[in-house]
Amino acid sequence: MEKSTSQRIRLGVFVVLGTLVLISALYYIGNRQHLFTKNIPVFAEFENVNGLQIGNNVRYSGINVGNVSKIEMLAESRILVQMMVEESTGKFIKKDAIATVGTDGLVGSMVVNILPGKENLASIKPGDTIASYSRIGADDMLSTLNVTNENAALLTSDLLKITNKILEGKGTLGVLVSDSTLAKNIKQTLLNLQETSRQTTIAMSKINRELADLNIDESLAGTLFKDTLSRNRIENIIMKLDTTSSHIAGITKNVETMINRIDNGEGALNYLTQDQELVQNIDTTLFYIKQSSIKLDENMEALRDNFLFRGYFRRLERQERRAMKKAMKD
């Protein structure tokens, strides 16, 4: 039963090695190092990684698909992060996917979130670099929050003033809030409105009844409503009326212009209508013309009796008589 020294040593070595293998296997499985899955390297450049460490998870659409395997400083504010992503999920990551550094929970460790790209682009290949944007740091957020707080303080002080005024009954809102008479008036108005609407409802129902009773097909209104031919005619008439009225408007305008001119003393008509002397002159002229025509009449009578023109007048008389006889025969 007694074992030899070499046997005991070999068993000891075996136990120690076995324990070490067990511990390392548990460590790798426990940390989900993806030992047994095929991984592809993917790169992303950041300005600020917010405390990202090697071994932090990489998430794509919220699923752990790998982890950060290397963080390298390339230049000032250029940090290259290498991620090992499972090949099986890598085919779903498109070339326009965006990597961001986020936090796992409120105070949890950092994670790299890969946001999905558009579907029509090709999938990433091993060694590809995807776009990234660095998250706003807590300091920036706090400074923005500070400005917001200051604004909020100003706003609340203004609001306080306004509410104080309202409480004191100043301003329109104050009156609205504190004036009981106004409230009563508004209440009364509302009651009146209610009554009016009630009456309107009754009136509307009456109108509805009347309309229902009216035999609309046989009336003029019915014709107007239903006959499309009449409607076209009426439309034509109205169009023509429209044209006519526009013409009338033009004429009226012209007349107005003319009257204005006349009033202003421009043109002959004004001279004719407004000048008193002209009227007298015309009157005198007419008198003279009358006198002259009387005298001309006398002269003509004398001329007829003159021997030189007597033959001509006799010929005229003869022609007239002939024409009368012919007319009587017809």
Place this chain on the structure above:
Amino acid sequence: MVASNTVWDNVKSFFEEIGDIAYFTGRFFREVFKPPFEFRELLRQCYNMGNRSMLLVGVTGFILGLVFTLQSRPTLMQFGAESWMPSMVSISIVREIGPVIIALICAGRIGSGIGAELGSMRVTEQIDAMEVSGTNPFKFLVVTRIVAATLMLPLLILLGDAIALLGSALVENIKGEVSFLLYFNQVFDSLKFSDLIPATIKSFFFGFAIGLVGCYKGYYCSKGTVGVGEASNAAVVYTSMLLFVIDFIAVFVTDIFFGI
């Protein structure tokens, strides 16, 4: 040359010892399921290891919970998170601190006791006498002790955890004016089976390691009365180390199955 020989000898003896413990473990598993079973001796050992360690475990656990809570308070107060105290203390005690501290205490008390007892039996040739008289000394002395330690440790650890939480509740009651009822409500709200089960399984292994190393060191004790002291000392040292290795492995296993 002498130095390299010494290093090589040390390495050799280290692996030799590990190999011996492995053989010893193998022998234990062969013997444990083979009748006849020494129930009376087992019960006596359980009483020795369990009941007689209760006071030690109780006092240690109480002080552990008390001090842990007192030390954590200022830090949690900085965050205004005193209300998290019950859940934080309960989870850390039940999961890790309770089992490890109480196992270490038991390694000191039980491991050294077994080592000294078996060692003195070996050097006074009582074990040899048993072998001569036809009784299986391994079965009667070693198997019963290892089984008793394996069974008693989880119970002692549960007891220690409970008393540690009581100590913590006392501090919270005095300092934070939290009633016992509220404290334990919050404790049981935050504790899950995934906290308790891995810790309990782990404590079986702790008990097994304490019994095994103690028995091994005592059973193979040599060099007279000096050897007895060495055996009990080595039992405690080796057991403590082994406890941390087991704890280390247990954490990984727990992470895989329960997710820490």
